[in-house]
Structure formats: C-alpha cells, structure tokens
Amino acid sequence: MPHTTLSPIFTGLRVGLHALLLGLAGFAVARSFAVASPAAVWSLVVGVTFVTVYLLGVWAGHRRRGAQVVRRPPAIGWVAALTVLWALLTWLTPEGAFLVFPLFFLYLHVVPGWGGGVAIVLTTTYTIVALGLHVGFSVGGVIGPLVAAGVALLIGLAYRTLTREVDERERLLAELIQTQQQLAETERQQGALAERARLAREIHDTVAQGLSSIQMLLHAAERHTSGTATEYLGLARGTAADSLAETRQIIRELTPERLEDGLAAALRRLGREQADRTRVNIEVRAKDDVVLPMTFQTALLRIAQGALSNAVRHAAAQRIVVELTQGTDLYLSVVDDGRGFDVDAAGADPHGAGSFGLHAMRERVEQLDGHLVIASELGKGTRVTVRLPLTQLSEEDD
Structure with a gap:
C-alpha cells in the first residue's frame, strides 16, 4: 500500500496483531508448564513450530510486497499450516484456543471471498468443542468464542472498507495531480505559443510592413533619378529586400511548428x-x-x-x-x-x-x-x- 496519512494506523494494527499472536502462543505454552500438564513438552514443540511458521510467513509476505508480487496460493497454504498447528496446540492445552482470535483476522485478510467467513465458522466450532472436552461444556465456553468471532468479523470488515476507501482516495489524488500537471503544462505551452504568435504579428505589422513600404518608395524613386543616385537607390532597395526576407524567415520560425x-x-x-x-x-x-x-x-x-x-x-x-x-x-x-x-x-x-x-x-x-x-x-x-x-x-x- 502506498504511503498515506493512515499508514501509521495500518502499521500499528499489523504490529498489534503480531504482538497479540506471539503473546498468546507464549502464554499457552507457559500455562501448560505452569499446571504441569503431561503434554507440556509437546505443547512447547507445537507452539515453537507455530511461531516459527508464522514469522516465516510474515517475512515472506514482506518481501513479496517489496517486489510488488501477489501470490495467493502460498499465502493460503501458510494460513492452513498455522490452522493445523493451532488445532494441535488447542487439543494439547485449552489456552491454545485463545490463538483463534488473531487467526480470525488472518482468515479475513488472506482467504478470498467468503472463504474467510467459512474458516471463522469452522475454527469457532472447533474451539467450542475443544474447550468443552478440556474443561466441560458451559454457556461461557460457547458464548465466548462466538462473541470473539463476531467482533473479529466486524473489525475485519471495517478494515477492508477503510482499505478500499484509502486506495480509492489515493487513486483519485494521483489522477488529480496528474491532471493538474497536464493542465499546467498545456497552459504553459499555450502561453508560449500565444507569445510567439503575438511577436510574429507585431513583426509582420511593423518591421515587415515598413520594409515593404521602403522597397516600394525606393523603387519609385529609382524611376525618377539617374546616374550615381540610381545605383545607391538600387543598393538600398536590395538591402531592404534582403531585410524583408530575413524578417519573414523570423516570422515563420516564430510560428508554431505544428x-x-x-x-x-x-x-x-x-x-x-x-x-x-x-x-x-x-x-x-x-x-x-x-x-x-x-x-x-x-x-x-x-x-x-x-x-x-x-x-x-x-x-x-x-x-x-x-x-x-x-x-x-x-x-x-x-x-x-x-x-x-x-x-x-x-x-x-x-x-x-x-x-x-x-x-x-x-x-x-x-x-x-x-x-x-x-x-x-x-x-x-x-x-x-x-x-x-x-x-x-x-x-x-x-
């Protein structure tokens, strides 16, 4: 996304999502050891693998954004791998269920169309069942994941809407700047052409007309003189003719080439x-x-x-x-x-x-x-x- 006044907000949201996901993964593993869970070691292995896969995907995504390359299938495969690892961690320790909340945002951001919503429904159902098997089914165990899913959907939809509006605003701003530049360039060219045309008219109406009149007068004078005076008048008339030709050449050069x-x-x-x-x-x-x-x-x-x-x-x-x-x-x-x-x-x-x-x-x-x-x-x-x-x-x- 190009830099905008909202870029710090988007950056803050991404950093917050990273911090939330890593913090919840660390909490799930630490909690497993704190309660001396028999599956604590396996929780550590799955949790570290989960974090590693997540960080590798974030790094790869950052490189692709820099290269302006969009590859949807690898991103979906990355999210699918995270989902499988999350499901294993949740099966090993109930605190792993908390990771489903940041995963909701990944689904909405990466999975195209309705696929993100379907993924949220499936993982929410899995979370409810997993928590029920770990700590027993309860109203809170059902309502909590449902509320989290609803909040994630609302925030995700708001984020998508905001992103579209920012992209549209950037497009309109770029088009406006381009049009202003084109108009300024056109006006500059128009002004230059108008000035050249004005100079051409002025030279035509003053210098060229004056030289033409001098030629006519000298030609008339030649007819009424003789001897040396005639030679000087002829020379003067030739000089005026040469000057008139040069002046007309200047007028042609001032005329726009097109x-x-x-x-x-x-x-x-x-x-x-x-x-x-x-x-x-x-x-x-x-x-x-x-x-x-x-x-x-x-x-x-x-x-x-x-x-x-x-x-x-x-x-x-x-x-x-x-x-x-x-x-x-x-x-x-x-x-x-x-x-x-x-x-x-x-x-x-x-x-x-x-x-x-x-x-x-x-x-x-x-x-x-x-x-x-x-x-x-x-x-x-x-x-x-x-x-x-x-x-x-x-x-x-x-």
Whole structure:
C-alpha cells in the first residue's frame, strides 16, 4: 500500500496483531508448564513450530510486497499450516484456543471471498468443542468464542472498507495531480505559443510592413533619378529586400511548428499520431482553404488535442471523427462513440479530477468570444462542438 496519512494506523494494527499472536502462543505454552500438564513438552514443540511458521510467513509476505508480487496460493497454504498447528496446540492445552482470535483476522485478510467467513465458522466450532472436552461444556465456553468471532468479523470488515476507501482516495489524488500537471503544462505551452504568435504579428505589422513600404518608395524613386543616385537607390532597395526576407524567415520560425502548414494539416497530423499510438480509428475532415489567425489556430488545435485525449483515455472510444468546417461561422467538432458521461455532473465541479480538460476548453473558447457545446449521454458517446463567429475572425486577421 502506498504511503498515506493512515499508514501509521495500518502499521500499528499489523504490529498489534503480531504482538497479540506471539503473546498468546507464549502464554499457552507457559500455562501448560505452569499446571504441569503431561503434554507440556509437546505443547512447547507445537507452539515453537507455530511461531516459527508464522514469522516465516510474515517475512515472506514482506518481501513479496517489496517486489510488488501477489501470490495467493502460498499465502493460503501458510494460513492452513498455522490452522493445523493451532488445532494441535488447542487439543494439547485449552489456552491454545485463545490463538483463534488473531487467526480470525488472518482468515479475513488472506482467504478470498467468503472463504474467510467459512474458516471463522469452522475454527469457532472447533474451539467450542475443544474447550468443552478440556474443561466441560458451559454457556461461557460457547458464548465466548462466538462473541470473539463476531467482533473479529466486524473489525475485519471495517478494515477492508477503510482499505478500499484509502486506495480509492489515493487513486483519485494521483489522477488529480496528474491532471493538474497536464493542465499546467498545456497552459504553459499555450502561453508560449500565444507569445510567439503575438511577436510574429507585431513583426509582420511593423518591421515587415515598413520594409515593404521602403522597397516600394525606393523603387519609385529609382524611376525618377539617374546616374550615381540610381545605383545607391538600387543598393538600398536590395538591402531592404534582403531585410524583408530575413524578417519573414523570423516570422515563420516564430510560428508554431505544428501549424506551419495550417490548421487543417495540423489536425490531420494530430489524428494520425493519436491513431498510431492508441490504435483508435480517427478520421479528420478539414479543408486547407480555412484561413485563420495564429491565435485561433493554436487554440483550436489545443482544444482538438484535449477532446481526443478525453475520448481515448476516459471514454474508451473506438472511433473518433474530427471535423473543421467554415460557413457563416467556423465550426470544430470532435465526435466519439465512447461510453459517454454526465455533462451536468462534470460541469458542477470544474476543479474535479475528470473536469479540468473540459474547463480548460471552455476557457479557451470564451477567450475567443466563441461558443462551446458538449453533448453526451451514457453509453452513446460524446460530441464536442466549438463555434467561432467569422466577424470575430475578421477583426483578428492580418
């Protein structure tokens, strides 16, 4: 079990169980010698064997936990050997019956399913019969083992429930941390891409436009001059042309690599990569004539990446269709045939482990003055649709 705030409690319970079992075994043997029982020597032999087998099993179990190996049959064989030795010790001395209480917890922990309960019933019956043969049958001799069995069952069930809750909490916490890290990384990449796109626009709108204007003016001046001045103007115009080419190269380098061929090509490349990695049938429908500012291309690509990741990781989809269309408005849709989910429940907790991706998509779309619609039904897949008004695109376009 991974380390949690409850790890000291579980460790304390295990140590307490070990101490109880070893103490009761020692008491049974010592009591046999104290009353000068004819079977005292045999009680010592069986008791030492019992403790030895128990300690060897605990040691082997600790090694297997460290190696992350689970082998149920050897553990059941170990418990069966302890049960046989306990039965012999109880037959030799009545105080051996006390060992049945810690054995109850071993049954519940090691024996799968209802087997642990069956083992408790059988050993409780044996304890009652053995005590009756040793000291005579009485109400206390019957009620005592029954009460001990009931208490062990309640404690064992509570322990199992607590363990399941801790495991579930650890799983959710790990998923939450992973999702937060993914969101932080996505936001960092988004910020870097947005800054690069902003610099590219600024250079295009200032330096590149200025150099282009200088070229035009120098070309016009060349037509109205002659002699040495024409040579200098030609040289100046050539220098401006070279600077403009270098500036455009800088703009291309600032453009995100995935989007250097446009959004449609980037979506097709993304679909191929996801399909190769996950073996999911992914179809991308996008025309290359959709022209968008870099800010919008970057945001739509990230939204498509998030929707594809959700469909593959959480929805267990087998077929996904990504479609980019342009009409009165621009639409990006991602449709999958996965298990679906409750959209209202996911939206009610935007900081939940399964809702960060949807929340990030919604924020990106809102930043672009667009509209996001998520339609899903359990067992019937999910459709994520982004609508961006073309009026907003024209305002942002170069």
